[in-house]
Amino acid sequence: MIKVFLSIVTKELLDFLRSWGLVVLVLYSFTLDVYIAGGGMQIEPRNVSVGYVDYTGGGISQKILSHLHEPEFLTPKMFLSQRELSKAIFNKEIMVGIIFDQEFEKNYRNKKEATIDVLLDATAASQSFTTLSYLQNIVLNFSKLNIPIDIDIHKLFNPNSDEHSFMALSELLSVITMLSILLPAIVFVREKEEGTWDIMLLMPINPKITILAKSFSQVIIIVAGVMITVGLVLFNGFNLPMNGSFLAFLLLTFFYAFTSAGIGLFIASVSKSMMQTAQLSMLIMMPLIFLSGAWTPVYAMHPILEKLSLLSPLRYYIEGCESIFFRGTDFVDLWHYFAGVLILGSILYWYGFRKIGKLF
Amino acid sequence: MNIGVIKAYILKEFKELIRTRMIFIVYAIPIIVIVLFGYGIKLDVTHSRVLIIDNDQSKLSRELIEKFKHSKYFNATELNISESKALKLIKQAKKDAVIIIPNSFEKRLIKNQKVNIGVFIDGSFPNRARTIENYIEGVIIDDLQSYAPKTSISTNVININPRSLFNQAMRDEDAIVPGLIGFVLLVAPAVLSALLIVKEKEEGTIFNFYASPISKEDFLIAKLTPPFILHSLNIFILFLIAVYLFNVPFRGSFTLYWFSSELYILISLAIGLLVSVVTRSQIVALVLTVVITVLPGFLYSGMIMPISSMSQESYIEAHMFPVMYYNHIIYDTFLIGEGLNSRKIILYLIILTIYASVLFILGRLFLKKELKK
Numbered sequence: 202m203i204k205v206f207l208s209i210v211t212k213e214l215l216d217f218l219r220s221w222g223l224v225v226l227v228l229y230s231f232t233l234d235v236y237i238a239g240g241g242m243q244i245e246p247r248n249v250s251v252g253y254v255d256y257t258g259g260g261i262s263q264k265i266l267s268h269l270h271e272p273e274f275l276t277p278k279m280f281l282s283q284r285e286l287s288k289a290i291f292n293k294e295i296m297v298g299i300i301f302d303q304e305f306e307k308n309y310r311n312k313k314e315a316t317i318d319v320l321l322d323a324t325a326a327s328q329s330f331t332t333l334s335y336l337q338n339i340v341l342n343f344s345k346l347n348i349p350i351d352i353d354i355h356k357l358f359n360p361n362s363d364e365h366s367f368m369a370l371s372e373l374l375s376v377i378t379m380l381s382i383l384l385p386a387i388v389f390v391r392e393k394e395e396g397t398w399d400i401m402l403l404m405p406i407n408p409k410i411t412i413l414a415k416s417f418s419q420v421i422i423i424v425a426g427v428m429i430t431v432g433l434v435l436f437n438g439f440n441l442p443m444n445g446s447f448l449a450f451l452l453l454t455f456f457y458a459f460t461s462a463g464i465g466l467f468i469a470s471v472s473k474s475m476m477q478t479a480q481l482s483m484l485i486m487m488p489l490i491f492l493s494g495a496w497t498p499v500y501a502m503h504p505i506l507e508k509l510s511l512l513s514p515l516r517y518y519i520e521g522c523e524s525i526f527f528r529g530t531d532f533v534d535l536w537h538y539f540a541g542v543l544i545l546g547s548i549l550y551w552y553g554f555r556k557i558g559k560l561f
Numbered sequence: 562m563n564i565g566v567i568k569a570y571i572l573k574e575f576k577e578l579i580r581t582r583m584i585f586i587v588y589a590i591p592i593i594v595i596v597l598f599g600y601g602i603k604l605d606v607t608h609s610r611v612l613i614i615d616n617d618q619s620k621l622s623r624e625l626i627e628k629f630k631h632s633k634y635f636n637a638t639e640l641n642i643s644e645s646k647a648l649k650l651i652k653q654a655k656k657d658a659v660i661i662i663p664n665s666f667e668k669r670l671i672k673n674q675k676v677n678i679g680v681f682i683d684g685s686f687p688n689r690a691r692t693i694e695n696y697i698e699g700v701i702i703d704d705l706q707s708y709a710p711k712t713s714i715s716t717n718v719i720n721i722n723p724r725s726l727f728n729q730a731m732r733d734e735d736a737i738v739p740g741l742i743g744f745v746l747l748v749a750p751a752v753l754s755a756l757l758i759v760k761e762k763e764e765g766t767i768f769n770f771y772a773s774p775i776s777k778e779d780f781l782i783a784k785l786t787p788p789f790i791l792h793s794l795n796i797f798i799l800f801l802i803a804v805y806l807f808n809v810p811f812r813g814s815f816t817l818y819w820f821s822s823e824l825y826i827l828i829s830l831a832i833g834l835l836v837s838v839v840t841r842s843q844i845v846a847l848v849l850t851v852v853i854t855v856l857p858g859f860l861y862s863g864m865i866m867p868i869s870s871m872s873q874e875s876y877i878e879a880h881m882f883p884v885m886y887y888n889h890i891i892y893d894t895f896l897i898g899e900g901l902n903s904r905k906i907i908l909y910l911i912i913l914t915i916y917a918s919v920l921f922i923l924g925r926l927f928l929k930k931e932l933k934k
Contacts, residue, residue, distance in 0.1 A: 222845040230852055237878060238860065334695040352701060354680045354694055357651060364687045372856070377852060387844045473581070475843040476756050480586040483752055483851075487594055491859065492601040498689065500636075501608050503600040520654055527685030528652050 205406055206414045213388065213418035227384075230376045231426040235434050239369025249332055251277040252286050252295035261309055262301040265317075268339040287320065296322045297332050358444065358527040366441040371495045373430050374522060377423060378490050378515050381458045382482055385419045385465030389557070390478045393469065398557070408558040412550075416462040423458040424451070444529025450522065453535070456542045457518040463549030464489075464514075470556035494519050517541035566775050570783030574757075577598040577788055587753065587788075591745040591795050592802065597737050601806050602864070606692040608656040611637045619667035628704045629660075634696045644679075651683045658682045658693055670705075695722075734807040739895040740864035742799045743888040746822065747829050747858040750792045754833030754852040757784050758928075759840050770930070779929050781921075785830050792830075801894070813894030817901065824913050825887045829854075831920035838927045852893055857882045863892075886912050 218224060251274050255262050262462040265279050268365030278295065280286040298320035308315040389538075393399040401517060402408050435441040456513075464485060472478045492506060493499070493515035499507055510516045524530040578584050611629060615622050629637035640647075647659045661679040661685050670678050680697055684690040761767040770780055796819060803809045811818075833850060840846040861879040886909040893899055893906060901907060 220842065220845065222840065222842070223848065226845065226848050226852060234852070234856070238856070238874060334692055334699075337699055340696050352678050352680060352698055354682065354698075357648070357681055357683055358685045367685070367687050375856060379855070380848075383848055383851065391844065424797055473849070476581060476583060476760065477586070479752055479843075479847045480583065480590065483748065483855075484586065484590050484593060486851075487590075487748070487855065488597045488601075488853065490855075492597060497601065497603045498606075498609075498686070500610065501603050501606070506601050508599065517664070523685045524652075524654055528654065528683070530652050532655070534653050 202410065206410055206417075209411060209414035212423070214421065215412050215413055217384075217418070217422060223453060226428060227380060227422065228429075230380060231278040231373075231430045232434060234376060235372045236367050236438060237522075238372035239365045239434070239439050248272070249274045249297060250295050251275065251299065251300040252289055253277050253281050253301070254280050254283050254286050255301045256303045257301045257306040261306055265339060266299070273335065290320060290322050297336075299336075308417050312377045358442070358529070366435065366439040369435055369439050370441060370522065370526065371519075373427070373435065374515070374519055375490045376430075376496060377427060377454070378459065378461060379486060381419070381423045381461035382465045382468070382486055384422065385462040386468045386478050386482055387418050387465075387475070388415055388419060389466060389469035389476055390472060393557070394474055402558075409554055412466065412553060412558060416466065419462055419465075419500070420455065420458040424455055427454050441526060443526060445525035446532060449532050449535060450525045453518065453525070453538060453542070455523050456539065456546065457514060460514045460542050460546030460549065463553060466535075466553035466557075469550050470553055489513050489515050511541075512544045512545070514542050563775065563779055566773075567779050567783045570775065570780070570784045574784060574787045578791070583753070584791065587749070587791050588798065589797065591799055594745050595738065595741045595799060595802055596806070599734060599802075600757075602737050603733050606689050606696070607634055608636045609634060609689075609693050610655070611635045611658045611660060611697070612650060612656045612742045612830065613639045613662065614641060614647060615639055615662050615679075616664040617662050617666035621667040621670060622662045622736070623843045625662070625701065625704050625836070626732045628700055632696075632700060635700075637845050648681060651681060651700060653870050654683070656683070658697065660697065669714055677750060723902075735896060738803045738809050740862045740888055743825070743891055744858045744862050744864075745799065746792070746795065746825055746887075747832075747884050748854045749751075749795070750788060750826050750829040751833040751850050751854050752838075753788045753792075754785060754830045755836045755846045756833075756843055757788075758834070758837040759843050759846045763843055770781055777925060777930055781834070781925060781928070786836065789826060789829055791827050793823060795823050796826070809895055812894055812898030814898075814900050817906075818891070818894040821887060821890045821910060821913065822919060824910070827884065828883050828913065828917045831917055831924060834924045835920055835927070838924050858884050861885050863888050883913060883916050886916075922931050 238521070251266075251269055253262075253266060269277055277299070277504055280289065280298075283300060286298045286300070288293065300318040300320070302316075302318065305315050305317065317340070319333070322332065369389045392401065399534070401411055431441075436443070465482070468478055468485065470479045472481050491501070493510055495515075499516060501509050518537040521535055521542075524535060524538070578587075613626050613629060615626060626637065626639055629635050644661060647656070647661075650656045651659060659681040661681075663677055663679075663831050664674055678701060680694075682690050682693055682697075745870060758767070761770065775783075800811075800815075800818065804811050823860075825879075832854065836846050836853075837852050857878070860875075862884050889909055890906055893903065899906065
């Protein structure tokens with residue numbers, strides 16, 4: 202039994218290693234791809250171009266503008282009229298326009314409500330949102346001086362808001378999902394297409410063992426890749442914190458890869474050709490990757506989608522990983538992530554066994 | 562050019578796509594992706610789960626809590642538990658932030674003494690944490706400003722009056738859905754065309770092509786015409802979904818949208834074609850296509866991260882993928898409507914044309930018409 206299992210695993214691993222194109226691709230995804238995403242991606246605004254029109258003659262307005270500095274903002278550019286400013290925004294030369302009208306300084310000095318008009322290019326909505334909250338903050342700091350209140354903000358787990366390690370981790374999770382669905386799906390459907398799958402089923406081996414062994418071989422490849430990324434790229438390249446237990450992460454990754462392999466198995470069992478597999482895995486993979494909480498927190502989504510995401514193993518995996526790396530959650534408190542992944546995995550394998558585990 | 566042969570080949574390809582039920586998936590992928598993502602991706606941070614511990618239980622503190630409860634940015638709950646228990650809730654990812662109001666809050670405020678409000682935020686999602694931080698500060702300051710006359714605090718109030726151009730209501734849909742079109746039209750055609758030729762190589766039917774008198778150009782035209790026609794319909798389907806389901810305004814010229822989208826589909830098909838020509842097995846072709854289209858298509862679309870904010874490597878990489886150029890045009894046609902008056906759009910159209918030509922020339926170069934030794 203175990204011998205059969207191991208020999209199938211070995212065969213699949215050899216198969217993988219011999220197709221060097223695939224090896225190179227997998228290595229690329231686990232190293233360079235994660236590195237580039239983590240190194241360069243930033244959601245916070247940088248180099249935002251600011252233009253302003255100042256009808257007040259300086260003073261307070263210049264004080265406010267002096268708070269807009271690099272690296273978030275380029276030095277504010279002065280425009281003579283509002284029309285010129287709007288034109289620059291239209292041509293996408295300026296992203297944020299600030300207008301201080303004549304009343305502004307007078308109102309401010311007289312302790313009335315002073316208003317700044319801000320023009321935003323909302324085609325870059327994410328930038329606009331963040332820029333606006335920056336501005337609000339600067340202005341708040343101006344008013345705050347006079348209120349005897351001190352808001353003591355502690356950011357837990359990632360005090361410097363280091364986005365690089367976060368982005369690299371998100372990218373890694375996407376890569377894991379992508380490969381752990383695609384590789385097993387391909388392994389199964391290729392045999393189906395070439396007709397060798399029927400031969401496998403005819404052999405005096407329990408087909409369940411064949412299926413499990415084949416999935417296991419791909420899981421090994423994924424876990425090995427994850428080790429490389431975490432060790433080389435995340436810890437060395439981006440100083441990802443490790444507040445939880447590494448063992449928990451490894452276990453969760455292993456189970457998750459197995460469950461994703463189950464999705465691959467499901468895809469392979471319902472499709473007849475490589476072409477169908479390709480299209481189907483796209484159809485399943487993309488919503489899985491982008492709607493499981495890596496980009497938008499699940500609770501902020503449409504209620505129907507929020508319910509649907511309970512079906513996605515990646516949802517549990519992402520939250521689990523963030524908890525392990527950043528929050529340092531105790532092992533015991535991680536149980537529902539493990540449970541979610543395992544339950545979904547069992548269902549998928551149960552279906553896979555029934556669908557392609559027998560000849561007729 | 563041999564029209565008869567091309568026609569026959571196109572017919573064969575069409576039948577193959579229809580009989581393998583591929584045609585269904587050609588339309589299912591874009592529709593499902595745009596609908597799911599359109600509803601699923603939110604840029605603004607709303608409903609963050611905030612826990613407030615009120616140690617004061619005064620009129621002022623309760624009113625502050627009400628402010629949080631009525632804000633759409635927060636799902637505020639009030640609980641009287643110890644600080645360490647509250648922090649544990651953050652650790653278990655059940656709360657995003659904890660606000661602690663000290664016990665002499667009202668008293669000290671009226672006497673104009675310094676008050677310390679403690680705020681703990683889950684920082685594991687950096688950008689979200691920063692936004693939540695700003696919002697919390699905003700609510701607190703805003704609330705206390707309204708007490709200014711009562712409590713003899715002098716304040717100078719500055720209001721910010723934001724007006725967003727092109728997307729007045731700052732709707733997430735307006736910002737996301739056009740970008741999704743660029744994403745979907747990059748991924749779907751490429752995945753379809755990536756397997757077209759490599760499949761024949763693996764199955765051995767490529768010898769029909771080696772042996773037949775059809776020229777390389779005719780072969781490529783015949784191979785790519787069916788997916789091109791099928792995907793062209795998607796341009797209209799996606800447009801209708803964007804405008805009628807998500808109510809995204811359309812301010813530019815439809816012709817520009819249509820033309821640039823057809824060009825973009827050609828590029829996507831050409832990427833798939835190139836992959837199909839250089840690889841030898843379907844597996845490698847599929848994984849390669851996914852790696853070079855899905856993640857870059859999403860990351861460099863400008864939906865989540867603006868290109869101008871990227872740093873060196875990513876900035877360069879973003880310029881290597883067509884999605885950036887196309888999305889600039891798409892956002893213009895939907896939200897701005899400058900059209901061909903803008904020099905940048907003309908430049909980007911030219912870049913896209915060059916992009917397509919180079920890819921096709923490369924594909925044509927690498928396609929072999931004899932058995933490789």
